[in-house]
Amino acid sequence: MLYSCGQPSIQSNPPLCKEHFVKRFEERVQKTIRDFHLLSKKDSVLVAASGGKDSLTTLFILKKLGYDVSALAIDEGIAGYREHTLHDLTGFCKKNKIPLRIVSFKDSFGKTLDRIIKEQKPHPCTVCGTLRRYLLNKHANGYDVIATGHNADDEAQSVLMNLARANIDLFPRGGPVTTSRGEGFIKRVKPLYFCTEKEVLTYAVLNGFAGTFTECSYATQAYRAEIRDELNEYERNHPGAKIRILKQCLNVKARVPQQSSVTKPCSSCGEPSQQGLCKACRLVTDINAAI
Ligand code: SF4
Numbered sequence: 001m002l003y004s005c006g007q008p009s010i011q012s013n014p015p016l017c018k019e020h021f022v023k024r025f026e027e028r029v030q031k032t033i034r035d036f037h038l039l040s041k042k043d044s045v046l047v048a049a050s051g052g053k054d055s056l057t058t059l060f061i062l063k064k065l066g067y068d069v070s071a072l073a074i075d076e077g078i079a080g081y082r083e084h085t086l087h088d089l090t091g092f093c094k095k096n097k098i099p100l101r102i103v104s105f106k107d108s109f110g111k112t113l114d115r116i117i118k119e120q121k122p123h124p125c126t127v128c129g130t131l132r133r134y135l136l137n138k139h140a141n142g143y144d145v146i147a148t149g150h151n152a153d154d155e156a157q158s159v160l161m162n163l164a165r166a167n168i169d170l171f172p173r174g175g176p177v178t179t180s181r182g183e184g185f186i187k188r189v190k191p192l193y194f195c196t197e198k199e200v201l202t203y204a205v206l207n208g209f210a211g212t213f214t215e216c217s218y219a220t221q222a223y224r225a226e227i228r229d230e231l232n233e234y235e236r237n238h239p240g241a242k243i244r245i246l247k248q249c250l251n252v253k254a255r256v257p258q259q260s261s262v263t264k265p266c267s268s269c270g271e272p273s274q275q276g277l278c279k280a281c282r283l284v285t286d287i288n289a290a291i
Pocket of ligand 1: 124126129216217218219
């Protein structure tokens with residue numbers, strides 16, 4: 001099938017040729033940045049990069065749009081998974097002349113995630129998420145903004161997860177820009193917020209950096225995986241549902257008064273915390289105490 005420009009369509013709904021798909025995708029990212037005041041050309045932007053298609057797309061598109069970007073990768077120590085994505089990321093950053101820094105759980109906390117899970121059997125994603133967020137904020141010191149590769153699928157899943165778990169307090173934190181969590185927390189933005197996972201994958205493939213497809217071995221234990229499958233099924237039957245969920249969430253957020261949390265430096269590491277000891281230090285203390 002040909003698109004109206006005469007070139008072959010690469011997708012049917014809506015029909016678009018390669019060139020128009022890329023153009024439309026980049027325009028949508030620019031519009032998100034503009035409408036939600038995500039970035040300015042003066043900002044130094046640190047992209048939280050894993051080496052997967054989402055973070056590579058974020059790096060690629062922000063660099064292409066003229067932003068000052070660097071990449072930070074966290075190596076949790078997940079054998080058979082992270083080494084492959086870091087390999088892709090290192091090659092990508094070298095090719096695109098993007099500064100890259102890699103920090104590991106092992107160097108920072110003395111253990112890989114695999115070892116923590118083997119020794120204590122906590123929920124992998126809880127430990128992984130808490131320690132990753134901690135390292136990201138800590139190593140973003142000196143940057144204006146942290147950009148992440150969260151796409152529309154990730155975000156719609158989060159909305160449903162928070163609803164299903166009655167985590168209504170987390171609702172205001174959603175959206176393309178994270179509401180201030182208090183002093184010391186660096187602004188976080190999601191330029192791919194309105195791009196679906198399928199669109200991000202298509203963009204990455206068309207630009208030649210889709211990378212190796214490997215999934216974290218703990219992903220099947222994630223509650224998110226269940227919600228993802230249900231949501232994909234719903235989207236198949238009701239196209240556009242993911243974006244509608246996000247737009248509704250933003251409508252709700254606009255009506256909820258914004259609250260800025262009061263933070264103070266963690267008594268152990270000095271990172272911002274809502275309690276005396278930050279969440280990561282409490283977790284690391286528990287991990288070490290359990291040996
Ligand atoms: Fe970490 Fe869980 Fe994601 Fe694996 S699936 S990278 S353990 S958050």
